Amino acid sequence: MAQASRTGIIVKRALQALPVLAGIVVVTFLLTRALPGDPAAYFAGPSADARSIAEIRKSLGLDRSLPEQLLIYVGQLARGDLGQSISTGQPVMDELIRRLPASLELTLAALALSIGIAIPLGILAATHPDSWIDHLCRMLTTAGVSLPTFFTGLALVYVFYYLLGVAPAPMGRLDIAVLSPPHITGFYTIDALLAGDPATARAAIAQLALPAITLALFTLAPIARMTRGAMLQVLSSEFVRTARAAGLSGRTVLFTYAFRNALLPVITTLGMVFSFALGANVLVEKVFAWPGIGSYAIEALVVSDYAAVQGFVLAMAILFVLLNLVIDIAYTLIDPRVGKDA
């Protein structure tokens, strides 16, 4: 009985993502209509004359009423048409798909790194209060949330590239001399390993290291802080007292009783962390010249390429919705109280 309704809850969560997606589409639509002046002029580009502006206006349907425009926009999205980039002349959709793996590789590597460090750190800090690890955790946390990502990135480049020379130049995903591996997933590290080319894999990891560490440092702080806080709270809860009074072993109390319960607020925090991470991704991509969708957007902003910016915002938002869905489902799987009248 419990199992069937669990699936039901997961389906319900997935369906709840739909109105969110609708909201996102509407907002991105409105963003481009909020442009000061004539939207058609912006889409046509700075070098367009009156005639091409009028053509653009017609082809984009900018002369119709707002609700009609929304419908046209939704239709275009459904076809995968995100417009043309005025700087490259290529369809925005193609550009985004080409660059997405780079951003994903960076973000996922950073998240894996930070979660892998932050959670054990938080647990240790909570179980050994006032020890050196607790102080380290608190220091890292306070410093971590104060450091601007771009600053940490630059500092790391200065120390490890300029001073120590151990890191490669912050010039993208691979050194110029190295060829990119055959495209399977788009993740250079994975593709290189799949193609049996450890040298390329090592080169890719070397380039990935500093940007991933920069981003990881940024997301480490809130996760460690939340883990420590949640563990502290759970360890002083009444059911942990019962478990201790029943003589359960330290490991059982810590993992089966305390940690699993502490995980719930941590998972909830991950949503916020993902939001920050996707934003910081843009900054890291600029510092390290990483060819992902973040740097695409920055270039597009400089030349006022609005279709590209709109496409970027939409892509990031959809990515975020998917990540949140994963978080929601993970939460539902751990907490049996979800969806019930507790």
Added chain:
Amino acid sequence: MTTTEIPLLDVQDLTVEFSTRNGTVAAVRKVNISVAKGETVAIVGESGSGKSVTSYAVMRILDRAGRIASGSIVFSGIGLQSAPESSMRELRGREISMIFQNPRAALNPIRTVGHQIEDVLIRHAQATSQTAKAKAIQMLRLVRINDPEARYHAYPFELSGGMCQRIVIAIALACQPRLLIADEPTTGLDVTTQKAVMDLVMELTRQRAMSTILITHDLGMAAQYCDRVVVMEKGVVVETATAREIFRSPQHPYTRKLMQATPRPGIAIRDLLPEDTETAASAPVRPPAPEASAPILSVRDLVKEYPRSGGAFAWPWRRAELLDQTVVRAVGGISFNVGAGESVGLVGESGCGKSTTSAMVMRLIDPTSGSITFEGQDIAGIPARSFATHPLRPRLQLVFQDPTDSLNPRFTAARAIADPLYRLGGITRADEARERVEALARDVGLPLDLLDRFPHQLSGGQKARVGIARAIALSPRLLILDEPTAALDVSVQAVVLNLLVDLKSALGMSYLFVSHDLHVVRLLCDRVIVMKGGRIVEEGNAETIMTVPRDAYTRELIAAAPHPPI
């Protein structure tokens, strides 16, 4: 217990200290307690007596800030006060077990109850992973859980408070310990559930010749279930005697005061107070019988329905089942009167609808249907939203159950009491308000220098007085008291109840006293109304109902209240 028999647990000169912001505080000082094999000992005391701290010290599960400063704790020849943590972990759950109050919070919310019982069994090698499930179900059956095979898979949030406590007991007894410590195991449970839980604990422990320590604030319960009683006050043991001796001839003045203050049959309200207390001679001990005139409050066919919160997801083919349960009837059509100058008790367990009824009469929530006639006017139709400024508002007031929750943390006592004066009493000048507030403070016995304190700087009894002063500020005709002393220590309760009686006759108010404590209701009320499941099951004169109840449920309620052997 003969001198040659070694006690199972021997606590000698135990002192426990806590390091607080203000230095080291001794929560427990030189305490001596011994428990023989098979004996049941009660540790009785009010809040701050150190009774729980003593048991935490025995189990060595004190807070980080606490430590055993001196003394010895010997369990079956083993010294516990300095035993290494690994030894303690062996003992806990297997030799000494503990159950706590607030049972639902004591269970892991995201683990099935079956697994939680198994954890203990496997840990202390009482079962392997193959045999654990069968043993766990056996334990569930032992603690009288219906349908144990199904309940094995249940989560705590799916069970009632009483069932959760049974699970906690099952966990505690799973490995057949020799000593069980029960720390206020029935607080927060209904009276009938309390009796069921205590009976179960006593039956199981006596069956296995276990020793038990029962920690409680209720002297009556202590005397009813235990062989010996240890009375603690402010961290020291003031008296130790058998249950009979404690009640027949209490030696220590504190014990006598506690005994006095415990509501029990056959006494009057003044008897709750210590013998040497001065009370106003002119205030009648029993309020006069109500005159035969129109009732001040008349409730007819009052109904309150709530739509069931539609949070559950259901596949389309299961929707029909859900429709039947779309409405919850909190109050299902009740009618009663309160006469002028009368004191009526509204009694029932949690979920019976008494609090909902009092909220409707107070016009804090709107009834679904029915009439509420107060001083001749039907106020049921006036929406709760707009009643705050209605001319009848000052005449109908409420004293809340939780004095902490009902005082604005950012208002001083004086400001809280003055609020009704400013809003409804037509007072605008601050000095005028201050005069009235001071007069009210004197009426309720609140020292004037406490008026400028904030709630967190006041004790429970003082906060209760502030709440009462606020409620009577506008001289209401009808005062509803919603369990006004439930959160108070028994000695403070005695004083507050007497205060309420004095105020009633001084101001000529009528009372509707909502409570689950039958003894208290009998002391304070002329008539009693018993509610169950949103309906009235019995109604009548207080003394009559308590001595010769007609309804089966009323009989059950009366039987469940602890009966000390006086």
Added chain:
Amino acid sequence: MLARNEKATASPTTSTAARKNETLRHVRHVIVSNPATLLAFSLLVVILLAAILGPALVPYDPLETNPSRPLQSPSWSHWFGTDQLGRDVFSRVIAAARLDLAISVAAVAISFVLGSMLGSLAGYFGGWVDTVVGRLCDTIMAFPLFVLAMGIVAALGNTIENIVYATAIINLPFYARMACAEVSVRRDAGFVQAARLTGNTDWRILAMHIFPNALPPMMVQVSLNLGWAILNAAGLSFIGLGVRPPTPEWGIMVAEGANYIISGEWWLALFPGLALMIAVFTFNLLGDGLRDIVDPQRRT
């Protein structure tokens, strides 16, 4: 704020004055006893001085270029060195404090006022107000916030005012949700019901009884948010939005300095970056200190 009523009490001003003294003493005790809080308050004073008096006191004009002395490392005449146009980095860093602070204070003020109002109404009255405010917050939070800020600034135009509005918009849900939660938790509390019994109308209860209790935890959030708003504004200007050269602002200074890191001229990016870090750090620490002042039982 209730002091207005108690000003003329018969038990005279001593009680109000005594209470004020006690509060001051408590505040001073918290600041002094916790070194972190002391540090935070000291740094705050420094930053405020830099913002208010800085531009008048700096040794060089922040905008004055000096083509003969570009990229000079820190020395006695230029404490933080000079940038690629010969401008004194120290003067620019101090002068930038005013702009960064102004942006974040304005943004947080707007989002706090608007957000807490909407949230309180949603939390107290529920119903359609709750639904609408909830949907608004959900829609904003559906985007990665920095990305949304980028989009808003791109759409509205690349000006400093729009940085403020964009930061205000993305901060709004925090306050709205927090206010909603704090208010709805207290909506059915005993003291609120008691206030209904003593003749307070709904609006009075919300404004005078509930909101003053909900305010302290929100004040802590305001402090933390100020730090985050500074980071946000700096991030936006780092990627070229909002502030344009030659205006001194920490984010844009780090962006300009980034080009010179790989050739070893570290001082262009380091000092504005450090200033950013110190400012954000101060506001974060301040949040903890505020929490201690407001609720002495909680210490991280």
